[in-house]
Amino acid sequence: MHDTGAGHLAGRQLSNTTNNAVEYADEEPSAFATMLGGLIEANVESRPEKRKDFDSLAARVGIWVTDIDEGVTLEFRKGSLVVHNGMQPKRDITIRAEAETVMNLSNLRIGLFGMPVYYDGVGRGVASKLLQGKLRIEGLLSNIATLNTVTRIFSVQ
Amino acid sequence: MAVMFLSDEWAKQFEDEVNRSSVYKAAAKGWKWTVGLVVEAEPDKSFPDSRGVVMDLFDGSARSIRVGSAADAQKCDFVITAPYSRWKQVATKELDATKGMLQGKLKLKGDLPTIVRYTKASQEMTECTTRVPVIWPDGN
Numbered sequence: 001m002h003d004t005g006a007g008h009l010a011g012r013q014l015s016n017t018t019n020n021a022v023e024y025a026d027e028e029p030s031a032f033a034t035m036l037g038g039l040i041e042a043n044v045e046s047r048p049e050k051r052k053d054f055d056s057l058a059a060r061v062g063i064w065v066t067d068i069d070e071g072v073t074l075e076f077r078k079g080s081l082v083v084h085n086g087m088q089p090k091r092d093i094t095i096r097a098e099a100e101t102v103m104n105l106s107n108l109r110i111g112l113f114g115m116p117v118y119y120d121g122v123g124r125g126v127a128s129k130l131l132q133g134k135l136r137i138e139g140l141l142s143n144i145a146t147l148n149t150v151t152r153i154f155s156v157q
Numbered sequence: 158m159a160v161m162f163l164s165d166e167w168a169k170q171f172e173d174e175v176n177r178s179s180v181y182k183a184a185a186k187g188w189k190w191t192v193g194l195v196v197e198a199e200p201d202k203s204f205p206d207s208r209g210v211v212m213d214l215f216d217g218s219a220r221s222i223r224v225g226s227a228a229d230a231q232k233c234d235f236v237i238t239a240p241y242s243r244w245k246q247v248a249t250k251e252l253d254a255t256k257g258m259l260q261g262k263l264k265l266k267g268d269l270p271t272i273v274r275y276t277k278a279s280q281e282m283t284e285c286t287t288r289v290p291v292i293w294p295d296g297n
Contacts, residue, residue, distance in 0.1 A: 031261025156270035
């Protein structure tokens with residue numbers, strides 16, 4: 001169970017079962033940081049295939065929510081994650097989208113060979129935002145494999 | 158006809174709106190958890206005591222929606238908490254509930270992957286609240 005208002009957990013272990021898998025860099029993590037950190041923690045805890053991706057991923061991923069002017073940087077360190085408030089430097093990938101699209105990214109289905117599915121309703125919606133420029137992914141071309149891994153870790157489907 | 162916020166009539170109209178919504182029915186297929194809304198007191202807004210809404214939702218329909226105490230709502234599987242004026246902003250479309258949660262204006266307790274999986278259902282649930290004409294304790 002998660003409480004998105006639980007800012008006092010900064011820098012502490014969130015769960016005994018994940019061995020410090022998710023930590024927060026800031027003393028007062030934003031609600032968005034706590035929500036994303038909590039979501040990833042729950043996914044990794046409950047789904048072995050996501051744990052495998054999590055254990056292999058080393059990357060810095062920024063997510064900026066354009067309609068609330070808030071963002072986080074996710075620093076994946078092969079088996080652990082540090083969530084920073086705001087945009088930190090040296091990001092491999094930066095995703096910029098509205099809140100609804102960010103939520104939809106978490107609802108992408110994962111299909112054959114671990115690829116996100118872009119041909120169902122949610123996938124078409126995400127692809128359409130990308131084509132309209134309402135979903136921008138900086139670093140996409142040089143980090144497609146990383147983006148797919150991040151998407152798999154994020155996805156609740 | 159407008160009804161007083163958090164009255165039994167309001168709960169009934171809200172329940173009817175949810176059960177009328179084909180969008181909710183499709184988006185909430187498979188949902189089987191209770192949802193509690195905690196409306197925190199704001200005495201300066203003529204809302205002196207915290208109250209709760211307990212929603213028994215199952216597989217795309219509302220089995221019951223009733224108004225109770227904040228403690229009743231806190232016992233639900235998922236609990237969303239905000240002060241009275243925030244809920245008013247949500248119900249009058251001044252605040253998008255998804256954005257509100259990402260900003261911490263609405264505090265969510267419950268299994269995050271589940272709630273994210275049902276984002277569309279929760280958005281439609283919010284839409285249903287906006288369709289109920291309401292008389293607010295602090296005026297409209």
